[in-house]
Amino acid sequence: MVKIKMKTPLVEMDGDEMTRILWKSIKEDLLEPFIELKTEYYDLGLKHRDETLDKVTIEAAEAIKKYGVGVKCATITANSDRVKEYNLKEMWKSPNGTIRAILDGTVFRSPILVNNIKPYVNNWEKPITIARHAYGDIYKDVEMKIEGKGKCELVFTDENGKETRELIHNFNGEGVVLGMHNLNSSIESFARSCFNYALDIKEDLWFSSKDTISKKYDHTFKDIFEDIYNKEYKEKFEKLGIEYFYTLIDDAVARVIKSNGGMIWACKNYDGDVMSDMIATAFGSLAMMTSVLVSPEGNYEYEAAHGTVQRHYYRYLKGGDTSTNSIATIFAWTGALRKRGELDENEELIIFANKLEKASIKVIEDGKMTKDLALITSYKNPLVLNSFQFIKEIRNELEKIL
Numbered sequence: 122m123v124k125i126k127m128k129t130p131l132v133e134m135d136g137d138e139m140t141r142i143l144w145k146s147i148k149e150d151l152l153e154p155f156i157e158l159k160t161e162y163y164d165l166g167l168k169h170r171d172e173t174l175d176k177v178t179i180e181a182a183e184a185i186k187k188y189g190v191g192v193k194c195a196t197i198t199a200n201s202d203r204v205k206e207y208n209l210k211e212m213w214k215s216p217n218g219t220i221r222a223i224l225d226g227t228v229f230r231s232p233i234l235v236n237n238i239k240p241y242v243n244n245w246e247k248p249i250t251i252a253r254h255a256y257g258d259i260y261k262d263v264e265m266k267i268e269g270k271g272k273c274e275l276v277f278t279d280e281n282g283k284e285t286r287e288l289i290h291n292f293n294g295e296g297v298v299l300g301m302h303n304l305n306s307s308i309e310s311f312a313r314s315c316f317n318y319a320l321d322i323k324e325d326l327w328f329s330s331k332d333t334i335s336k337k338y339d340h341t342f343k344d345i346f347e348d349i350y351n352k353e354y355k356e357k358f359e360k361l362g363i364e365y366f367y368t369l370i371d372d373a374v375a376r377v378i379k380s381n382g383g384m385i386w387a388c389k390n391y392d393g394d395v396m397s398d399m400i401a402t403a404f405g406s407l408a409m410m411t412s413v414l415v416s417p418e419g420n421y422e423y424e425a426a427h428g429t430v431q432r433h434y435y436r437y438l439k440g441g442d443t444s445t446n447s448i449a450t451i452f453a454w455t456g457a458l459r460k461r462g463e464l465d466e467n468e469e470l471i472i473f474a475n476k477l478e479k480a481s482i483k484v485i486e487d488g489k490m491t492k493d494l495a496l497i498t499s500y501k502n503p504l505v506l507n508s509f510q511f512i513k514e515i516r517n518e519l520e521k522i523l
């Protein structure tokens with residue numbers, strides 16, 4: 122069989138623990154036999170990040186800017202336990218945070234649907250993609266406990282020293298206050314990433330906030346989205362027959378539940394944090410969630426939404442059997458390969474990516490799956506496979522349809 126050739130490399134970012142083990146297996150069994158893989162490899166495994174003083178993460182992000190497409194394995198975010206475990210020189214920042222800051226991107230998370238895992242909301246037929254604004258609001262707030270009587274004000278001092286004041290509250294007793302901010306530039310990037318991604322996957326874009334109560338803060342989000350939509354995207358949306366729809370967050374929640382899915386739901390930072398967990402759980406399993414970071418310039422980084430599955434890795438290290446689901450990691454690869462194919466007009470690569478997804482879904486729908494899915498499937502007596510048998514089954518299926 123002649124292997125598919127790639128024109129331009131994609132950025133490959135290796136990672137940690139169980140997902141690093143799966144990564145190797147996916148490449149060897151599902152990709153390299155069929156594609157002459159052209160990747161620029163960056164090892165974001167914690168050991169190598171430490172050796173390079175985390176420069177490798179920055180280089181990987183720069184490479185995504187250069188090539189436009191990257192695929193990333195899950196990585197450990199260092200904490201004090203990891204500092205000891207890996208004898209780290211520093212408690213390195215989250216690689217995802219670093220890459221997101223460099224690309225100024227927005228993360229889109231979508232579930233992968235199979236016919237024998239039913240969403241808890243039974244009218245959901247298509248995926249619901251959550252886009253979370255990842256800057257500011259309560260995640261960068263300043264808080265104060267008020268001990269007793271007194272007034273609390275918001276004060277803005279401009280660069281010439283001129284003050285603008287707003288009374289928050291005259292306190293008569295104990296209470297709490299918080300100050301938070303956002304930046305128009307960040308909201309604009311968020312909006313553009315969302316509009317671009319909607320055009321990309323040809324789905325409606327919903328955006329929600331609490332503008333009726335928050336007449337300046339949330340209203341600014343609403344206005345920026347509307348303004349950018351009208352000036353830069355309206356025509357393109359109309360041409361594709363998709364729509365941009367703004368509604369109040371309460372109304373959005375009610376409508377999402379009653380919908381059939383198939384839209385992107387853009388959320389402010391906190392709403393996105395909460396709603397993405399709700400959506401992931403309601404669709405069935407974190408192991409079936411994909412995630413893509415899209416920059417306003419149109420750079421793409423694909424990954425699984427889950428972590429490095431540490432508990433399985435320790436079992437694996439002790440020689441125990443694991444049944445770790447590789448679907449989201451496989452779909453990170455297919456997402457990146459398809460995007461590479463689109464950008465390079467490489468039809469063969471696009472077809473391959475689609476077939477690999479089809480084969481993966483077929484295996485599960487035929488009742489062969491990892492343990493996490495076996496626990497929630499409606500399929501009677503599924504065959505539970507270990508991590509590697511599952512990938513081998515997908516290989517068999519893929520060979521049948523190639």
Ligand code: NAP
Pocket residue numbers: 194195196197198199217407408424425426427428429430431432433444445446447493
């Ligand atoms: P996790 O890796 O997502 O795993 C949590 C649990 O969810 C697992 O123990 C497992 O449950 C289940 N699970 C997740 N993915 C699965 C899969 N593919 N197949 C089967 N079961 C799966 O989260 P964590 O254990 O809290 O975090 C581990 C490390 O990942 C941490 O160091 C964290 O910093 C990192 N992390 C990285 C990313 C990223 O790179 N994007 C995201 C999140 C977390 P059972 O054990 O019950 O089977």
Ligand code: MG
Pocket residue numbers: 394395398
């Ligand atoms: Mg959350």
